[in-house]
Structure formats: structure tokens, C-alpha cells
Amino acid sequence: MRRLSYIIVSLIMVLTMSSITAFARPDWPTDTGVQSEAGIVMDMDSGAVLFAQNIHEQKIPASITKLLTALVVIENCDDLDDKVTFSHDAVYNVESGSGNKLALEEGDVLSVRECLYVMLLQSSNQAANALAEYIGGSRSGFVDMMNRKVADLGCQESHFANPSGLNDDTQRTSAYDMALIARAAFQNQQLLEISSTRKASIPATINNPDGRTFSMEHKLLITEDENSVEYYPDAVAGKTGWTSQAGQTLVTYARRGGRGEIAVTLRSTQKTHYSDTKTILDFGFARFQNVNIADNETEYVTGDTPVTIGGETYQPSELYIDKTAVITIPNEAGFTDAERELVTELPKDHPKEAVAKLVYTYNERKIGEGWLFTTRAQSVDAVAPPSEGESPAGTEPSGDGTGQEAPGFKLPTPLLMAGIGVLCLAAVIAGSWLWVKKRRDAERERQRQLREKRRQRLADIGFTEEDFERILEERRQQRDMR
Structure with a gap:
């Protein structure tokens, strides 16, 4: 028996030590990088940051600023x-040498939509200025609207000074903030x-009659x-x-395989922005x-x-989770490797x-x-107190105007007390049943987790659960024979 005890203790120690490795979370992959000074990959659907290199350092955004300009325009245009x-001013008040690719001129008239196409596809500073005005x-x-918008998005490392992205000493963002935008x-x-x-088109303008x-x-x-x-076939926008x-x-x-990713690279001085982007997008999709x-x-x-x-x-049964979250x-990880926090202080929107x-x-x-929703109505209108001159519910004014309770059926006091007692007893019984059920369910879950841990530990050392049960049964038979 003593020898058997030593064997069991040793086995428990081995299983316990092996379980430390079995239940450790896999490391977050980091085996890539960019030649640009800063880069990020953010999952489009979850918002998780998959790759990060200097993502909180402020850099000059240049014309990627126009994505923010377009967002503010669309959200504020009916x-x-x-x-x-x-x-x-929209045409000529720009940085020297910044260009005017479509030769837009003072007095030209385009729709908001056409200006957006010119601004986003051809990076027109003139279109950005005209939309801002x-x-x-x-x-x-x-610009004030732009900075309010980035604050609403949670950006804390950005300040914008113009809608085009032309150089300005105060115009800065970070890779993280730009991914949020x-x-x-x-x-x-x-x-x-x-x-x-x-590819897109605009109608006739002063310098483009056709x-x-x-x-x-x-x-x-x-x-x-x-x-x-x-070449990158998965690129969308x-x-x-x-x-x-x-x-x-x-x-x-x-987008690839049902997943979307946002990649941002900042300050590429060796024109590696395209190759950097392909590298980190592939990293995010693959890992x-x-x-x-x-x-x-x-x-x-x-x-x-x-x-x-x-x-x-x-x-x-009254609660459900956002099905798209x-x-x-x-x-290499599983859902149970994630840690969860319940946040009950919700924003106004x-x-x-x-x-x-x-x-x-x-x-x-x-x-x-993910949002946790309820199917229950969130509020119930309170019963308003009677207005002056009205009678409380269940009473009617008497003929002499005294407002005394109108004659009607009254529940005898002893019977009322007995009914209350029965209800209280039922509540106690129901509460006790729920408490017992909760304890029982908790014990079942604990036993299930113990069985799962035992199964995993046995698997780690080459045993199946059937082998373990067989060994225990043989030990029991030997003990009974003694």
C-alpha cells in the first residue's frame, strides 16, 4: 500500500507539472516588421491590434488625412x-508645388460626390479645400469638425490643421489613431x-470642356x-x-477568407510602403x-x-449577445484563452x-x-399619482362629496393573512430550491472541469482515460482479494 501511495503521489506530481504547459496561452505572434518608421495592422471587425511598430509615435500624415476629411463630409452632408x-482660396491657397492634377479652376462647379472621387482617387488638395469650405x-x-471627430473616435495622439494633409507644423497623427480613423x-x-x-469621371470644367x-x-x-x-489581390480600398x-x-x-484588416504605414523614406503593407497584411491573415x-x-x-x-x-433567457461581434x-489559441470583463457603465449613444x-x-x-442585449423592456411607465380632485384607484366619490371608499367586497382579514403566509412560504421554498440547484450546477461544472483537466494531463503523458480507469479497477480488485 505504501508503494502504491508513492506511485500515486508521483503520478499526481507529474500530471500537475505537465498541466502548467498544457494550459499556458500561446504567445502573441510578433515575428515580422516594417522598414517604414511606424506600422500597424488592425482587425476590421474586432478592432484588435495584430501588428504594432511604433504605433503611438506622432508622425506627419500627408494625404491619408483625406480619409478623415471624406468621413466628416459624408457624415455632415444631407x-x-x-x-x-x-x-x-480653395484653388490657389495651397502649398507651393503641391500640384493641381485635374487643372481645377476658380468657378468650377462639381457635386459633393464628384469632389470626393477627385479627392480620394487623385488626392486633389483643391477638392479637399472646396469640400471643407x-x-x-x-x-x-x-478643421474644428475634424478634430472633434477624431476625439469621438478615441484618438489621443492626433491634431489636424487642414483638410488636405499638406505640411503644417501642428498636423500630426499616429499609426494607431490613423487605424481608428x-x-x-x-x-x-x-x-x-x-x-x-x-476609375471615375467628372463633367466639363473650365479647363476640361470634355x-x-x-x-x-x-x-x-x-x-x-x-x-x-x-500586386495584392485582397486589397479593397x-x-x-x-x-x-x-x-x-x-x-x-x-479582406481575405471573411476577415478584414486595416494596415497603416507612416514615414517610409525608402519607398517600402507597398512591400511593408503586403508583409504585415499577410502576417495578420496567416497568423x-x-x-x-x-x-x-x-x-x-x-x-x-x-x-x-x-x-x-x-x-x-432574457439576454442575448450581438451575433456579429x-x-x-x-x-493556436481558443476562445477560452481570452479573459472577459463585464462593463455596465455604458455611453449615452x-x-x-x-x-x-x-x-x-x-x-x-x-x-x-460585444454588446449584451435584453429582450425585456428597459423601463416601465410609473403609475402617476392622482391629480387634484381625482380619486385614488379603487375608490369613488360618495354622493355627499366626502370621498369615502365605495361599498364593495372586502377580503376577510384572517383569510388575507393566511394567503400572505402561503405566498411567503412558497417564496422561501422557491428560493431554497434555486439555491440548491445553483450549488448542484456549480458542483457539476466543477466535476466536469476536473475530468477535463485529468483527461488533458493523462493525454500529455501518453495515457488515455480508459487506461487510467482500467488501472484503478485492477487496483480495486487486488485490494478486494486481500
Whole structure:
């Protein structure tokens, strides 16, 4: 028996030591980089940062600024067919040498939509200025709108001074902030349609009496030669940028296998912005997976035990999770490797019927979130007190105006007390049953987890659970024979 005890203790120690490795989370992949000074890949659907290099350092954005300009314009314009007249300042108050690719002139008239195509596909500074004046009343007024928008998006490392992205000592952003801006921009369907267009046209202008057709400048989107260094078939939309001070900057949105990614590179001085972007997009698509939250999360929405959220108690059947929400994790990881936090302090603009937000992290890295909704009405109108001169419910004014209770059926006091006693007893019994059931369910779950851990530990040392049960049965038989 003593020898058997030694064997069992040793086996437990081996299993325990092996379980440390078995249940460790896989590391977050980091085996790539960019030659640009800063770069980021953000998952479009979860918002998780998959790759990061100097993502919080402020850099000069150049013309990728125009994505923010387009977002502010679209969100503040009732009709994209409204007409915009180009002022002298919009055309000529630009940095020397910044160009005017479509030869736009003071007095030209284009629709808001046409200006957006010219600005995003050809990076027209004149179109950016004209849109800013039209939407903001002035260029400075529009810049204020830009900075309010980035603050609303959670950007803390950005300040914009003009709508075009031309050099300015105060115009700065970070790769992280630019990814937030780009994610919001490409979630806008009108902006996505425009920024993913390969070729567009404008009607006649002063210097283009026959109109003008032009193409997208972003080479990952327009090059279809598989042998080209710029070929990237998964690219969907994006924006280029360059100034003498900023170097090359680039924003790219790509989709592969049902997943979307935003890539940003800042300050490429060796023109590696395209190759850098391809490298980190491939890294993100190859090394990570998206997992649907509603398909995997069981807390709060399953079982029979009531849950309390924000001071309100719900049955699990009254709660459900946003079916589109996902988390992004390494391919080697599973949903249970993520840690979850329930956030009950919601912003004023939270979705209707939302009662909380589930926020997920992986090794202290945010990897996604999902709203927790209820099917129950969020508020019940309170019964208003009777107005002056009205009688409380259940009473009628007497003929003499005294307001005494009208004659009617009265429940005998002893019977009323007995009924209350029965209800109290029923409540106690129900509460006890729920408590016992909760303890039983918890014990079942604990036993299930123990069985799973034992199975995993046995697998790690080459045993099956059947082998283990067989050994135990043989030991029991030997003991009974003694």
C-alpha cells in the first residue's frame, strides 16, 4: 500500500507539472516588421491590434488625412449631389508645388460626390479645400469638425490643421489613431464605395470642356499583374500620401477568407510602403483567426440561474449577445484563452436594449467586444399619482362629496393573512430550491472541469482515460482479494 501511495503521489506530481504547459496561452505572434518608421495592422471587425511598430509615435500624415476629411463630409452632408463651387482660396491657397492634377479652376462647379472621387482617387488638395469650405463654412471651421471627430473616435495622439494633409507644423497623427480613423471611414458604406473605385469621371470644367476620366493612385488596388511587386489581390480600398516632410504614408483595407484588416504605414523614406503593407497584411491573415462571441460565450445567456447586471436581475433567457461581434486570437489559441470583463457603465449613444458590454483581452491586449442585449423592456411607465380632485384607484366619490371608499367586497382579514403566509412560504421554498440547484450546477461544472483537466494531463503523458480507469479497477480488485 505504501508503494502504491508513492506511485500515486508521483503520478499526481507529474500530471500537475505537465498541466502548467498544457494550459499556458500561446504567445502573441510578433515575428515580422516594417522598414517604414511606424506600422500597424488592425482587425476590421474586432478592432484588435495584430501588428504594432511604433504605433503611438506622432508622425506627419500627408494625404491619408483625406480619409478623415471624406468621413466628416459624408457624415455632415444631407445630399452628395449638392453642388460645390470652387473659390479662389480653395484653388490657389495651397502649398507651393503641391500640384493641381485635374487643372481645377476658380468657378468650377462639381457635386459633393464628384469632389470626393477627385479627392480620394487623385488626392486633389483643391477638392479637399472646396469640400471643407462647403461643409464647415470655412476651412478653419471644418478643421474644428475634424478634430472633434477624431476625439469621438478615441484618438489621443492626433491634431489636424487642414483638410488636405499638406505640411503644417501642428498636423500630426499616429499609426494607431490613423487605424481608428480608417476603420471608421471604411465602415461607412458610401465612403467605402468611393475609395474602392478604380476609375471615375467628372463633367466639363473650365479647363476640361470634355470632362475628365481619372484612376485610383493606390497601386495595391490598381495593379493586377501577379508578377508586380505591388500586386495584392485582397486589397479593397485605401489612400496614399506623400510630402517632403512626411515621406510615403499609406492606408490599406484588405479582406481575405471573411476577415478584414486595416494596415497603416507612416514615414517610409525608402519607398517600402507597398512591400511593408503586403508583409504585415499577410502576417495578420496567416497568423490570426476571428471567433464569434455569441457562438462561444455561455456566461449570462445560458442556464436557469438569474444574473444581476447593473443592479437589475435577468433570466438568462432574457439576454442575448450581438451575433456579429468577434474576437481575434492567434491560430493556436481558443476562445477560452481570452479573459472577459463585464462593463455596465455604458455611453449615452449605446445601442437600444443594450444592458452591458463584454470586453475581451488576451494577455492584457484588447481583442474585441460585444454588446449584451435584453429582450425585456428597459423601463416601465410609473403609475402617476392622482391629480387634484381625482380619486385614488379603487375608490369613488360618495354622493355627499366626502370621498369615502365605495361599498364593495372586502377580503376577510384572517383569510388575507393566511394567503400572505402561503405566498411567503412558497417564496422561501422557491428560493431554497434555486439555491440548491445553483450549488448542484456549480458542483457539476466543477466535476466536469476536473475530468477535463485529468483527461488533458493523462493525454500529455501518453495515457488515455480508459487506461487510467482500467488501472484503478485492477487496483480495486487486488485490494478486494486481500
